[in-house]
Amino acid sequence: MNGCHFCENAGGEILWEDNRCRVVWAYEPDHPALCRVIWDRHVSEMADLEPADRDHIMRVVFAAERALVTVLKPDKMNLASLGNQVPHVHWHVIPRFRDDPHFPNPIWGQKLRATPRPLEAEFATHMRRTLDGLLKRRG
Amino acid sequence: MNGCHFCENAGGEILWEDNRCRVVWAYEPDHPALCRVIWDRHVSEMADLEPADRDHIMRVVFAAERALVTVLKPDKMNLASLGNQVPHVHWHVIPRFRDDPHFPNPIWGQKLRATPRPLEAEFATHMRRTLDGLLKRRG
Numbered sequence: 001m002n003g004c005h006f007c008e009n010a011g012g013e014i015l016w017e018d019n020r021c022r023v024v025w026a027y028e029p030d031h032p033a034l035c036r037v038i039w040d041r042h043v044s045e046m047a048d049l050e051p052a053d054r055d056h057i058m059r060v061v062f063a064a065e066r067a068l069v070t071v072l073k074p075d076k077m078n079l080a081s082l083g084n085q086v087p088h089v090h091w092h093v094i095p096r097f098r099d100d101p102h103f104p105n106p107i108w109g110q111k112l113r114a115t116p117r118p119l120e121a122e123f124a125t126h127m128r129r130t131l132d133g134l135l136k137r138r139g
Numbered sequence: 140m141n142g143c144h145f146c147e148n149a150g151g152e153i154l155w156e157d158n159r160c161r162v163v164w165a166y167e168p169d170h171p172a173l174c175r176v177i178w179d180r181h182v183s184e185m186a187d188l189e190p191a192d193r194d195h196i197m198r199v200v201f202a203a204e205r206a207l208v209t210v211l212k213p214d215k216m217n218l219a220s221l222g223n224q225v226p227h228v229h230w231h232v233i234p235r236f237r238d239d240p241h242f243p244n245p246i247w248g249q250k251l252r253a254t255p256r257p258l259e260a261e262f263a264t265h266m267r268r269t270l271d272g273l274l275k276r277r278g
Contacts, residue, residue, distance in 0.1 A: 045208075047216060069186055077184055078222075078223070079220045083215060084242060108247045
């Protein structure tokens with residue numbers, strides 16, 4: 001859709017994709033491992049997806065969650081589909097650490113600590129390998 | 140679990156429940172229609188649930204989303220599983236309105252407007268009826 005950020009931009013470095021959605025590494029400075037799962041087609045709400053498509057994107061969201069747990073061993077995982085500013089279905093998949101800038105607040109809440117160092121680029125390689133392994137399997 | 144808020148409290152008025160999870164009306168003053176879907180057993184992460192349980196809670200989350208859309212016709216729906224403060228699997232299912240206290244910010248972001256009037260208690264009746272209808276169906 002014209003003027004929609006996620007119709008016009010990948011939204012980060014693509015770690016995995018198929019013909020319906022993509023997992024991107026979003027390079028958010030305060031939460032450098034934040035990934036997003038973005039539905040390719042312009043749809044505003046999860047409730048607007050057909051059940052089979054809804055199940056598909058959730059399978060990818062939970063694979064991204066699992067991959068981040070495997071690669072980074074975070075203290076907590078956060079998942080969110082908001083889209084108030086960009087009403088195009090996308091999920092924030094956010095590994096949280098006790099010393100991250102906002103913990104235990106949501107990443108949209110009050111900032112309590114300094115911005116951390118960026119992740120090394122090897123993160124993307126590890127995530128790609130882990131996602132490929134998880135999403136080849138059924139279930 | 141001792142000391143866990145959602146092990147020891149329903150978390151609001153129960154709108155629907157089965158033997159695995161419950162949908163509650165949480166009475167959040169700034170977002171009076173906010174509902175939560177809470178897993179009964181103490182589990183910290185979605186990634187810790189068995190795939191069948193994960194699919195079950197998501198079916199209930201999407202039914203709660205659909206029920207809120209049907210009953211309130213919000214401008215946007217927000218879904219989130221965070222649990223940094225209460226690490227017991229629960230989903231926030233939040234109807235958003237352009238004139239709500241935080242829109243377009245996430246509800247955990249900066250507050251921009253006054254707290255709205257509470258919803259009428261009839262909301263619970265409408266939600267119960269809609270959830271019962273949605274969750275009897277398969278899929």
